[in-house]
Amino acid sequence: MNTYRTHFCSDLTLKNLSEKVTLSGWVDTIRDHGNLLFVDIRDNYGITQCVIDATNNLFKKIAKINNESVIKIKGEVTKRNETTVNTSLSTGEIEVKIESFEILSNSNTLPLPVNSDIEYGEEIRLKYRFLDLRRNKLHKNILLRNKIISDIRKKMIDRDFVEFQTPILTSSSPEGARDYLVPSRLHQGKFYALPQAPQQFKQLLMIAGFDKYFQIAPCFRDEDSRADRSPGEFYQLDFEMSFVTQEDVFEAIEPVLFEIFNENKKNNKIIVSPYPFKRIPYNEAMEIYGTDKPDLRNPLNIKDYTTVFKGSNFKIFSDQIKKGSVVKGIIVKNTGDQPRSFFDKLNNWAREQGAAGLGYISFTDNAFKGPIAKNLDENQLLSLNLEVNDSIFFICGKLKEAQLFSGKVREKICNDLNLLNKASFEFCWIVDFPMYEIDEKTNKIQFSHNPFSMPQGEMEALENKNPLDIKAYQYDIVCNGVELSSGAIRNHKPEIMYKAFDIAGYTKEELEEKFSGMLNALKFGAPPHGGSAPGIDRIVMLLADEPNIREVIAFPMNQQAMDLMMDAPARIDKDRLEELGIKLIDKN
RNA sequence: GCGGGAGUAGUUCAGCUGGUUAGAACGCUGCCCUGUCACGGCAGAGGCCGCGGGUUCGAAUCCCGUCUCUCGCGCCA
Numbered sequence: 001m002n003t004y005r006t007h008f009c010s011d012l013t014l015k016n017l018s019e020k021v022t023l024s025g026w027v028d029t030i031r032d033h034g035n036l037l038f039v040d041i042r043d044n045y046g047i048t049q050c051v052i053d054a055t056n057n058l059f060k061k062i063a064k065i066n067n068e069s070v071i072k073i074k075g076e077v078t079k080r081n082e083t084t085v086n087t088s089l090s091t092g093e094i095e096v097k098i099e100s101f102e103i104l105s106n107s108n109t110l111p112l113p114v115n116s117d118i119e120y121g122e123e124i125r126l127k128y129r130f131l132d133l134r135r136n137k138l139h140k141n142i143l144l145r146n147k148i149i150s151d152i153r154k155k156m157i158d159r160d161f162v163e164f165q166t167p168i169l170t171s172s173s174p175e176g177a178r179d180y181l182v183p184s185r186l187h188q189g190k191f192y193a194l195p196q197a198p199q200q201f202k203q204l205l206m207i208a209g210f211d212k213y214f215q216i217a218p219c220f221r222d223e224d225s226r227a228d229r230s231p232g233e234f235y236q237l238d239f240e241m242s243f244v245t246q247e248d249v250f251e252a253i254e255p256v257l258f259e260i261f262n263e264n265k266k267n268n269k270i271i272v273s274p275y276p277f278k279r280i281p282y283n284e285a286m287e288i289y290g291t292d293k294p295d296l297r298n299p300l301n302i303k304d305y306t307t308v309f310k311g312s313n314f315k316i317f318s319d320q321i322k323k324g325s326v327v328k329g330i331i332v333k334n335t336g337d338q339p340r341s342f343f344d345k346l347n348n349w350a351r352e353q354g355a356a357g358l359g360y361i362s363f364t365d366n367a368f369k370g371p372i373a374k375n376l377d378e379n380q381l382l383s384l385n386l387e388v389n390d391s392i393f394f395i396c397g398k399l400k401e402a403q404l405f406s407g408k409v410r411e412k413i414c415n416d417l418n419l420l421n422k423a424s425f426e427f428c429w430i431v432d433f434p435m436y437e438i439d440e441k442t443n444k445i446q447f448s449h450n451p452f453s454m455p456q457g458e459m460e461a462l463e464n465k466n467p468l469d470i471k472a473y474q475y476d477i478v479c480n481g482v483e484l485s486s487g488a489i490r491n492h493k494p495e496i497m498y499k500a501f502d503i504a505g506y507t508k509e510e511l512e513e514k515f516s517g518m519l520n521a522l523k524f525g526a527p528p529h530g531g532s533a534p535g536i537d538r539i540v541m542l543l544a545d546e547p548n549i550r551e552v553i554a555f556p557m558n559q560q561a562m563d564l565m566m567d568a569p570a571r572i573d574k575d576r577l578e579e580l581g582i583k584l585i586d587k588n
Numbered sequence: 589g590c591g592g593g594a595g596u597a598g599u600u601c602a603g604c605u606g607g608u609u610a611g612a613a614c615g616c617u618g619c620c621c622u623g624u625c626a627c628g629g630c631a632g633a634g635g636c637c638g639c640g641g642g643u644u645c646g647a648a649u650c651c652c653g654u655c656u657c658u659c660g661c662g663c664c665a
Contacts, residue, residue: 034621176665223664
């Protein structure tokens with residue numbers, strides 16, 4: 001190939017026997033037998049074993065090389081003796097007999113071993129990220145990420161989506177997160193904001209007539225991190241389409257997601273749910289799964305048992321029902337014969353979670369057991385429809401909190417009993433999100449999602465319906481309990497926009513001041529349009545089967561939003577601050 | 589901002605209800621070793637037990653404070 005190498009470290013096989021080759025790469029391991037030594041040389045593509053014996057005068061020099069030094073070796077490809085073949089390497093049938101070598105770059109003693117798969121602390125991994133990235137797992141994850149992104153790009157372009165770049169320095173957008181701000185030198189006292197998403201720009205591109213937009217878009221939000229939420233920045237497959245209904249958007253992206261998952265899954269045993277994906281209305285998701293991002297691999301469902309307990313002798317529940325509470329229950333198969341401790345542990349867990357407890361009834365040998373059973377009469381017990389060896393767990397509370405806690409119980413029991421079919425990706429759409437909700441602190445009506453979504457029923461619904469009953473053309477896509485994206489059919493009519501904001505307590509003037517660019521554009525002929533934006537990092541995380549998003553990002557920040565390698569954020573020289581017209585205040 | 593877990597050698601960890609010189613493995617240094625692939629063997633160096641204070645004859649261990657990392661909650665419409 002060139003002066004550094006004729007082959008990659010994954011290339012050589014018996015076909016290359018007797019060839020004189022040159023390899024360059026990192027010293028993975030040296031095994032020194034005194035008069036014979038092996039060097040495993042590693043590059044992006046693989047590992048090749050090289051060998052030298054003490055009759056060669058280079059022997060002593062090679063023996064002293066540190067791991068992870070970069071070397072170039074020249075030598076002859078030789079066949080390994082049958083007993084010494086290594087079947088776990090693609091190059092395991094040959095080795096290279098070293099004839100000469102050159103150290104291209106020395107490595108100090110490593111703070112973090114590279115040739116090992118054991119877990120290390122995140123602090124050291126992030127500080128020496130370049131070493132961590134050399135290691136097998138992370139290296140593979142990043143290559144997978146690249147493959148997924150290039151696949152996405154191909155598939156979107158094949159479907160006539162057009163790729164755009166949108167500004168990084170922009171102004172605050174309508175999303176609800178905190179913006180990252182960048183001070184302006186030319187306009188002192190004013191700030192740019194990094195985009196939380198290219199939401200307004202993609203809508204403007206639709207208004208500009210480009211019909212189908214997409215972008216592998218960087219998004220910036222100054223919010224606290226989670227295991228599946230990178231601090232600061234993340235990437236979305238942002239897309240938008242003109243002249244479409246909600247169903248058209250679903251039909252456009254479902255095959256892309258299905259193929260991405262099906263073509264990049266770890267092995268062929270993994271099943272990807274076929275499209276069209278299940279559509280679940282928000283209210284139904286809350287009723288059956290107790291969450292708006294259900295993991296459909298979990299076989300447990302929540303049902304309502306309020307009527308069973310309404311007139312029952314179980315005072316704890318029936319009294320609460322009189323005050324407006326509901327009772328939710330989860331039937332779990334094959335648990336009637338679990339020991340008392342199983343139920344006690346769950347009860348204790350529920351208390352730790354802040355619930356009063358977790359009552360249950362189990363049905364075995366045609367008898368109902370458990371602390372609640374004696375409080376129900378026969379008809380009430382039979383109406384539970386339990387089969388032999390079923391248990392049912394009850395949650396009582398105000399609707400929303402009962403739903404949410406039932407969701408936690410559903411997840412907890414599923415995990416404890418290991419009921420999840422891990423070898424599958426189960427997609428669903430959550431649709432019909434409410435347009436508005438009540439702010440519990442202020443009791444005021446506010447947007448529950450993106451204020452730019454089109455309300456179902458449009459102007460007619462805004463004028464005549466109770467705002468809390470209005471649904472939006474707003475949808476999420478969920479996979480295995482992970483929210484991959486939010487999307488919507490947008491509101492493209494200014495008069496509906498004014499009305500929608502009016503209901504949430506914004507005057508026409510406030511709206512025009514905040515979103516003048518967008519609003520103005522809608523007045524010059526905006527097509528009906530909508531889209532969505534699946535999170536790239538989360539897609540890679542699912543496909544790489546990683547529990548933490550930092551494992552699929554080359555250079556992530558830590559939980560405190562610091563880059564330990566580049567030392568960001570950092571203090572800025574006084575001169576620079578002065579230039580920007582910024583004076584720091586000492587909060588202490 | 590709040591709650592859980594963690595912080596001991598370069599690294600991953602052990603170290604009991606307080607007790608003499610703080611251990612192991614990997615890595616590092618030196619020596620031995622011609623078929624290993626996590627090579628093996630012998631020897632050695634390496635520690636402010638996160639930091640500060642307190643209790644005690646005595647603290648890695650108990651108490652208080654503080655810092656750092658991490659998971660969750662709030663937050664992310």
